[in-house]
Amino acid sequence: MSGASAPPSAAPASFFRSRWVERPAHVSELEPTALPAGFRAAGVAAGLKSGGLDVGVLASDEPATRSAARFTSNALVGAPVAVSAEGALDRLRAVVANSAYANVSDGERGLATAREAQAVAADLLDVPAEQIGLASTGMIGVELPQEPLIEGVATAVANLGDDALGFSEAILTTDRGPKRASLEVTLPAGTVRIAAQAKGAGMISPRFATMLCFVETDAALDAETVDLLTGVCVKRSFDRLSVDGQLSTSDTVYVLASGAAGVRVQPQTDDELRFGEALDALLRQLALEIVADGEGATRVGRVVVSGAGELVEPVARAVADSPLVKTALLGADPNFGRILQAAGQALAGRAPFVVDLEIEGHRVASAGQELELSGEEWRALEQAVAAPEVEIELTVPGSGAETEVFFSDLTHEYVSINADYST
């Protein structure tokens, strides 16, 4: 990475790496592990993994902290989701997270372990148990060992510190690396911070998926505002991605607002708008990090579909989840036939097939029929689909709706990871 031609003082790479996310002008980047005022965090090695950090605690010191949560819509949910969903989701004070075991399908024993972790953290942090959110990720259908988890929680609470370094690592499973950022946001009312730590690599799909994401801000927001902004931003980020079309049992997003900066974000103000823009950019970039880190992924595709409201979502999902489209993305093959085939599958029974297709701005099919490309156009297209990010635009019958899904390619490493590793 270093060499004679490297600039002597290169700026660190921006968190906003994707061409599909722009850093809002009123947002600047801090050290990615910096925590907003009022928060402390820790990650410890509790022995759940064979090595590395595996239990994390994140806590707010502010009693007036307000929060929101979103969970998977899978009919089968992990014990941490089931237990947390019954808590005071608008007033969470802390989050306990672990990797290695998802604590799913373990019956009463799994529920007891989740409740015990919640109770121990509540006791040590001196807050009611219902104000502790839980999140576990890792193998499902296997017992989460209670004793090391509880010891890990106690150690983490005893070691809470001012940054999210350990916490952001303790939540990882097959991720290549941590996904985290910390932003400074200039609002008319004052300056606040928003930070987030996420994980996610496989079992990623429809309706934000095991992805976990923890967001902290020192702005003061009422619970309804946190919930509203969380809902809107999750729909535009974790809800729009697919690694393997598999909806996890454990997807969880927690957003906590400590208010410690002393800056209040009132509903329906410019402050709310600007804060929302920053949160939106943060979650969209983290969602793209998850897709780019899709187990074994080498390239990210974005499919944009416009047309009738009832058609755009199934067509976008069909293209994003097609293993033939995903392997073509791996092979840097501008294989529009497979894209049209997947769209046609979602449109089964709706003849005629009048679909337009553009890949990286090159119109390759009109009304379902191939267009002749010149040799030069074809070479430009082949070059474009070899880039790290590839954009596909489909126009289907009807009008009035547009949607997008971000997806990864399907690679040998995905097969290796999932044939050899038990989730």
Place this chain on the structure above:
Amino acid sequence: MSGASAPPSAAPASFFRSRWVERPAHVSELEPTALPAGFRAAGVAAGLKSGGLDVGVLASDEPATRSAARFTSNALVGAPVAVSAEGALDRLRAVVANSAYANVSDGERGLATAREAQAVAADLLDVPAEQIGLASTGMIGVELPQEPLIEGVATAVANLGDDALGFSEAILTTDRGPKRASLEVTLPAGTVRIAAQAKGAGMISPRFATMLCFVETDAALDAETVDLLTGVCVKRSFDRLSVDGQLSTSDTVYVLASGAAGVRVQPQTDDELRFGEALDALLRQLALEIVADGEGATRVGRVVVSGAGELVEPVARAVADSPLVKTALLGADPNFGRILQAAGQALAGRAPFVVDLEIEGHRVASAGQELELSGEEWRALEQAVAAPEVEIELTVPGSGAETEVFFSDLTHEYVSINADYST
């Protein structure tokens, strides 16, 4: 395969290899390329592939031949499907098939090529063009070269012979080998033959998928009976399989009955029942051959789901199409957590999750919760899932319905084939 301990005159391997298909007692096997009376076939190398046979013609010499056809339900269909669907599907006299190019998304040019192949075959065989069925498989969105195709059709017609050897090879793409059988069927009314040639390896899914299958019988059936039996047997075979969840643009089944054996199969008789049983076993085994030959496949799974009518199909498809279940099948990993997760995805929004799961007869989850298995049971389960065929049974809420889907594992070879090969 040979050795001192091998039996001196081992019987040739039965076509009915799968444990999920039984050879009916009134059915015996002939040479797999033998054609029933009244049929001739040929396969030639027309230069569409870089090597090997690529154009095939199958013809009945009997003017009273009756037939039926089934096509893909993809909204995007190939020109051969579009042109054939307008023909006299109940009176087909011949089929023209080619591999290498699917002739999809090529607009008027593709339609013209399909019509020209139909017209040339009709002229040479002296039958109306509407009585020629077409089928193409291979790359989509690429021109099917008309000249070699037409020359191939002419050469094939000139070389029609008494067996299906060449024809069964000319229809293959990424298949490991031909899929074909010829059966002798003893009916109360007399003895008839049924033969079939199929292809299919990738882009295989919902509603029989590119799979092609050509069935010939010398029994005499009226057109309604051929259509009825074709519909029922396709629903129980090619309709129940998934390699990659991808519905092709070109799936086609043709069934032709020449009547040359002089044995009439009347509706609602024992003859029809027995004939139907033979056709059913033939198509189910061919469907299983297609799954077992799923691009790169090493193992076949069968998922059986019983419960409420509106739940069994989406749950069976979700399990069969899950890349996580498919990679676990590759890894011979009795990973019931992934099976439950996929079922839960199909049941999103329908809590509580009360699903029972058996793998190879071992009950591993009850009402969505893991059961404790003894070490011995676990070892037996691990051994069972390393077999070439693995059975999964799910019981979901409700009752009255049951369905099955056969599926392949997801392997490195699938990724290699589809990242390097353009379909």
